[in-house]
Amino acid sequence: MTDKHAKLIEEYIQQGWQVFPLRPNSKEPTGKWKDQKATLETLPTLFKPDSNIGVALGTASGGLIDLDFDSSEASAIGNILFDMLPGFGRKSSPCSHRIALCDDPGKTTQFGLTPEEAALTGLHGDDKAMILELRSTGGYTMFPGSIHPTGESIEWLSELPKQIPSVKWADMEKKAGICAFLAIVLKKYPAQAGNRDNICLALAGTLLRMGMPPEQVDRLIVFIAESKGDEEAQARLKAESTKGKLDAGEDVTGLPTLCDLLGIAELEPKLQKWLKSTSHRKSPDEMVAELNEKYFVVGNDGGSCRVVFFEKRHFENDQVREIMVYQSFSDFKNFMMNKRVTVGEFESGIPKTVPLGKFWLEHSDRREYDQIDFLPGKTPPPTIFNLWRGFQYPSVQGGWCKMRRHIWTVLADEDSEAFRYIIKWSAWAVQNPDRPAEVALVFKGGKGTGKGTFARWLTDLFGSHGLQIFSSKHVSGRFNAHLRALVLLFADEAVAPQDHDAESVLKGLITEHILPIEAKGRDLIQARNHLHVVMASNNSWVVPASADERRYAVFDVSGKVSGNKDWFKGINDEMRHGGAEAMMHFLQNLDLKKWHPREDIPANSALNGQRIESLKGLDLLWFGYLSTGDVPIGEPCDDGFRIPTREFAKEANTHHPNDTKAGKILKEMGCRQDRNRRPSGWITPSLKEARRIWDSKRFRAEWNADITAWIRDLEPPF
Structure with missing residues (x-):
């Protein structure tokens, strides 16, 4: 027996634990272990140099209990949930055990799966896949200082503390159930994108209902997501918002939804037992009522029968509006394919489930309307769905x-x-x-x-x-x-x-x-x-x-x-x-x-400014003449100008002059046609009269009061 070996056994004895020898490289005791209890005096004769070390659990060792993690997933979760407890293990599984002292140790509790359940989760075993055990009175554990049957040394993570933490059995049993549950979640968490966000929401709802603090919920969710390569793990922090909804009495998904999303609906009763959960799987009627809150079928909208729901869309300036979305029956069923409703049991007792989308579409109580209409402020007949949602604010007398x-x-x-x-x-x-x-x-x-x-x-x-x-x-x-x-x-x-x-x-x-x-x-x-x-x-x-x-x-x-x-x-x-x-x-x-x-x-x-900005073609050209009092293409005549029809048309549209339209506008604006000279033209009335006609035919303009007559002489006055 080496000095290190002997020293460890002495430390265990000094803790008040029942220590006894195990066969070399084995977990089997050398005799009737319950009758064996080493003391400092009997240690040299009871233990051989290559003996492994067994420690009795429960009342035999002052309430010593052991969490034995039989799956790597449980051990990984245990490093978060039980990080305050001393741990030990071997190189290939460095923290497969955590120990504590308990004043009221109960019976050993096992969290395991049948072969069928293990296959469903991806965990496998010949008899049953053990995830973890909370071991106590009546059992024992092979402690550090021993050699595992694989040949690996069993070592403490750090030195054994002189003061082992004390815990309550009920608390440990509850946390052990959560750990086993989370080990399955970790195993089943999808490596590919898809329903990850909904899974994390349902997981947050489940753990918060167990009384777990939001910060620990987020820590666990991020750990699980990162462990499975979820590149958006930090975006899965759902605990605070979910807790707010729970506190407000809002509906929050939980264990039933989580089991559906992970494809392990058959395990829900067992997981409820592990979690001592008060949640329950919704009845078919409850699930129909829940879908009715969001979805409805419209018999005829644009000639089609569709499933309809509202989706929040983001517009500019952080505006969020609800937009109506249509889905065909087949698309709706595909979207709901991973959600199932329990409609009975098989003879074996396993729940019988059917796809939720198909179940709802065929249910007589699904919400449905003949047509959709938008009738603000009105109450339509029950066969019409009204898109009107009312005003954003109530009417309250006050100051603005x-x-x-x-x-x-x-x-x-x-x-x-x-x-x-x-x-x-x-x-x-x-x-x-x-x-x-x-x-x-x-x-x-x-x-x-x-x-x-x-x-x-x-x-x-x-x-x-x-x-x-x-x-x-x-x-x-x-x-x-x-x-x-x-x-x-x-x-x-x-x-x-x-x-x-x-x-x-x-x-x-x-x-x-x-x-x-x-x-x-x-x-x-x-x-x-x-x-x-x-x-x-x-x-x-x-x-x-x-x-x-x-x-x-x-x-x-x-x-x-x-x-x-x-x-x-x-x-x-x-x-x-x-x-x-x-x-x-x-x-x-x-x-x-x-x-x-x-x-x-x-x-x-x-408004006049917009009218002026909107002018074009012949109207714009004529308005310019009236504004400036000048007709560059005109020849002074009587009180105004003689304007050649073709020149006026060209000024308005160089590429496609239209003499007929030009003449029509000039006539409408009070000009008289002059057929006595070539080329054909029109003689304007006085500027005052021309402006009056514009005001009556088009719109009342704000004319320059300093210009009251046509500018007929452009030569400087000197």
Whole structure:
């Protein structure tokens, strides 16, 4: 017997443990081990130089208990759950045992699997696959100082402490069950991407229900994920958010879902026993009810019968909106293929399960509707699914004076007519979410002036039915399903008037009562238009406004508060703390009588500016003559000029001059035709008369008061 060998045995005896010899390189005792107990005096005669060392467990050794990890997965998990306990093992399994002292040791508890269960998990054994044992009274363990039957030395991880940690048996048994359970999870965790995130969510729910602290839950989840090569392991930290949902009483997945995802549904009863879990597998009716909360079947939408659900989509500026998603029955069943519902038992007692997707689709209580419609503020018959989800904020009387001051000072530029129109338009939108406004609010101004501050909060009032866009693709793109359930569309620098496709679609969004809607992979359908459009831009030309324009109410935004951070902070703070609710209350209760946005559109310089920017061709050329009082191609005649028809046509369109159109415009603008000279031409009326005719035929312009007559002499006056 070596000195080291003898010293270890002496330390065990001094701990008060029952120590006895085992056969060399073996776990078998040399005799009736329960009757053998070495003392310092009998040690030399009881132990041979090559004897292995056995230590009795439980009451025979003062409550000594041993966690024997029989699988590498259990040992790896044990290094986290039991890292405070002394451990030992051999080179190929350096920490296959952990020991502790227990005042109330129970009976040895084994966590093992039958051969069939072992095959299901990937663990194998001739009789049964033992994952770990919590060993106590009536058993013994081969301790360090021995040689394992494989020939490896059994060593302590570090020196044996003089004070062995004390534990409660119930706590150890519970943690041992968790360890065995997690060993199976580690074995079954997928090496390839797929359901990893859902697995981690269900695992977090299971462990949190066991009372495990969130930080330890995350540590275990990350360890399991990293051990299986999950490159997104750090993104699997689910404990804090899951605990928040549990604390709030929300539904959180747990052991039943986890077993389904790992393909070990048959093991759930055993795992529940190991975990002493209070969770239960949902009944078929409960699972149908759960799916009904998210999914439904629509009999006819665009000519097809589909499964429908809502999915959160992210738009610009951190906006999140729920978008309706369609799935065919086959796609839905494929998506649900890894989820099963227990519908009975086989004769052997093993649960009989069927695919959940197929079960739900065939169930008489599945949620279903004949059709889908968007009916803001209305209650449809039970056969119609209404996409309307209501406003984002409740209506609560209160103050929102800072936002109103912003509308007055910045958006209306302290103009009473503009202020009243903006407020009434907004109130009409809130009070009539089911009808298109037919007029768009347009705010034009420099960067940082605050033209979008009000529009963003107004959009937010409508919740999922309001959307801020920054790209014309969300207006003129082929797939526009996001418009189907929209009430407020804020186009922020999204549409340029030169974009003719977007311009054409935008006009339809503003005024048409029916919209063509096309979702990806779906047939085109016709849907009612409910849009109220707000636009904002830094450009001088924002909208294509015709001479008799009634689609746009345009406002030049003031730059008075540009760059004033305190101004905007005050507005946003107010709106976040009751202002939004107060604004909602005011707009909902403003008495509009029979007012409509098409009434009283301010005929201001901002709208005229858009009309001028939108002029083209012959109209643009003639307006230029009226503005400057000069006709470069004309010859002075009477009180005006004689304009050759062909020259006028060429000035407007060099490549494709049209004499007929040129003559028609000149006649409409009060010119009289001169057939007495060649080439054919037209004689203008006086500048005053020509401007009067323009104002009556096109729009009232703000003419230069310093120019009152045609400039007929371009020579300097000296």
